[in-house]
Amino acid sequence: MNMIVCIKQVIDPEAPPASFKIDSASNKVVPPQGVSPVIDPYAEYGVEAALKIKDALGGKITAISLGSNQLRDIVKKPLAMGADELVLLEDEAFDGGDSWSTAYALAMAIKKLGEYDIVFCGREASDWNAGQVGSGIAELLGLPSITLVKKIDVSDGKARVERVTDEGYEVIEVPLPVLITVSNEIGEPRYPTIKGIMAAKKKEPTIWKPADIGVEASQIGAAGSHTKLLKLFQPVREGKCEVIEGESPEEAAANLAQKLREAKIL
Amino acid sequence: MAENKGVIVFGETAGGKLAAITTELLGCGSKLAKELGQELSAVLVGSGVSDLAKEAIAFGADKVYVVDDAQLKDYQTDAYTSVMEKVIKQAMPQILLLGQTSIGRDLAPRLAFRLKTAASLGCLELAIDPSSKLLLQTKPVYGGNAQAVFTCETFPQIATVRVKTMEPLERDQSRKGEIITVDAALEPSAIKTKVLEKVAEKVEGVRLEDAEVVVSGGRGIGSEEGFTQLEELARMLKGAVGATRPPCDNGWVPAGAQIGLTGKIIAPDLYIAIALSGSSQHMSGCSGSKTIVAINKDPEANIFREARFGVVGDWKKALPALTEKLKELLAG
Incomplete structure (x- = not known):
């Protein structure tokens, strides 16, 4: 089983609400003082979902993260939890993107990785709560997508998944490869082990620039966005x-x- | 881009009727359409949904596109995306609205990418910008700590709207409208997923989403047993029990009881918040409540900034007294 998990470095959503500040001139969130960023908690559920399958069937997990200023100690967490490889799409040109340009860059990186059975994303990210990148990647790569997933069983080249619905859940069968967005009902992500942390320290991430995945600066980040943020405010x-x-x-x-x-x- | 015109609502049905969210979307859509001086349409996709087209007209649609096909009985991403792509290319709307439901939040982004446009999910407010005539899409971000206003310059502009945030129009059976049948023309081979089973959560008493009174507990309740006291009050008020995330994660209550950005979004008449701090994440699931009442031992808890009435004190002492006094008052 080859699995890819899209992750992201975000401002800690558990930081005290009082520390949350917006710079209204730039429409940006001011990172709170003394609070370290984290891996997006929803993406961690994605890592956990992949690790559960690896526990059962074996396989390889590659985590991909996009952005600039990615702190190595933070973005290496999936490796410490048990993932095998880490790819960083790291360049200022990736910054300020919307769901469209982010999904586009990630899709191109996944294409370059080539072999995969399941691509995982969190059901949304805790910063912009957009909830679109997973479905977008699937559409760009022509994969079936199943969102809001809480349980996955893989056998005979097929996945049998439980998807959370407003009434309860539904059981869906889908051939691989597939893109799955994971919901928190999948279960708490595991803590990294000491052995995992040591292994992650030694592991160097692969860094890709826009040219490495064959994209132009105009297609990614803020330049490649379809949406415009007019205003960001605290109610x-x-x-x-x-x-x-x-x-x-x-x-x-x-x-x-x-x-x-x-x-x-x- | 110039030929895109009108507002279109993706309709959902429930139990042989239009779902409440659909009438809410039609209410919101009719305002936007009026402001643009354009038409409001609805799309009904499913099996045996044709009869509901007249209902959609009664709730405000000028035109209803109906795609009725046995293969569309269950929602499936592939099938619904391909059908909606076809309808949108035929109708050419400026704006497409869907509900922020388990269907809408799956369909909207996939369809947006197929149509090479963009979507905003979980909007609380929609308006037309007076100068650009673009759709202003306001939604919570950063787990409810902030709200953002987005626009999108590619058509159609797609937004999903949270349940219970928009008012439906009065049902008017005399309204006239046009019904357009669209052939699904599905290629069975293009549908890769198969729905094997649909499981409805069993709910005792009133559904959380429908309850007029919700009694909700947080981490401070401390145990499954603690929640039985909340249930007692909820039962007496013919309401339902809700919770923040920690009680769900700890298994004190079922996961389906979670209220918040990552759980259910509710808007009851009365929300009784017990031993919960009122994090932004949680509040974005219940801030639409008409009246919020809080019991918390921490006078600085954020919940007191949201509540209309509050009691500062240990819930273990306050809750039984509240239940008892209400029992007495309501009996009298």
Whole structure:
């Protein structure tokens, strides 16, 4: 089994909300002070999904990450978790892209890698929550795509997957190769082992520039985007909470009940 | 690009009727179409969906494209993308709206890439820019910490809209519209996936999405047993129980109870938030609630910035007292 997982370095989504700041002049998020970036948590579910298959059937996992200023200690995490190779699409020309230009660059890199049975992506990334790159890669490579997947079984050149739906889930069978976007229901990603961390330290990532994957600067990053970000802002909270008083929590709660009744909310 | 005109809504059905999201999209679409001075259309794709075309007209569509084919009974990415590509090339709309549902969020990006345009998923607001006439697409980003406004200069501009964020029009059976049948012309060999089984989660009582009252707990509830107290209050108020992510990850409640950007998006009349801090991630799943009430021992918790009423204190003491007092008041 040859598997490819698309990952991404992001601002830690678990950082305290108070540390979240926007520079409205540039429409960009200001990286919070003293909080290290992380691998996008959704992409980690993708790594976990690939590792589960590798545990069962063996195989090779290649992680791909796109961007500039990718911190080696961060983007090497999939290797520490058990992936075999890491490819970095690293160039400033890749920056500022939308789903279109990002999927295009990743698709070209995957094409260059050549052999694959399953390509994994997170169901969306925790920064822009776009949720499109996976389906986009599949469309560009002419692969079937199954999104929001929570379970995968592979046998006889086919995958049998469970896809989360609004009502529950559905079971879908698909021949390989296929692109799968993974949802958090797949299960918590494993922690890197000490052995994994040591191995990852020694492993050098493969770096590809736009020319290495045969793309022009005009097709990638901000230049290759179809969408334009007009404005990025933090929604204003109203903050008009009436705190219900009482001698004890019990009394306050009883007063709250009274209040809800008086205000005809219940 | 100049010949693209009109707004088109991808309709979903549920139990032989138009899904609620479809009527919401038609409501939103009719406003946008009016502003552009253009037509509103709907597309119905499926098996046995023809009869619903009149319903779509009653809810605001001027034109309904119907693709009715036994092979389209279940949603499948390949089949639906290819059918929608065909309809869009025939209808040539400026704007395509879908619901942010398990179908819409799968179909919209795949179709956008096929049509060499772009989509915005999970929009909360849509408007027409007065000068450029482009669709302004507002959606939460960074897990709800921020919102972004996007435009797209390729047509059709595609957006998925969150459930319960738009108002449907009044149903008007006297409305007239045109029904256009489109042949699916599917190549069975082009459909690579096969749906083997559809499993509906069993829900006791009211579905979370439909509940008027939701009692929701966070990490602070601490255990599965703790949630039985939330269930008691929910049952009494004929509501449902929800949760933030940690209780779901810890197995105290089923994964389907999760409310937030990564879980369900709900908008009940009353949201009772217990022992949850109110992270942006969680709030983006319930901020549409009419009234939020919070019980939390931390007076600085973010939830108090979102709530209308709050009790600062230990939920283990406050919740039983709240339940008991409400029981008394509602009986009286």
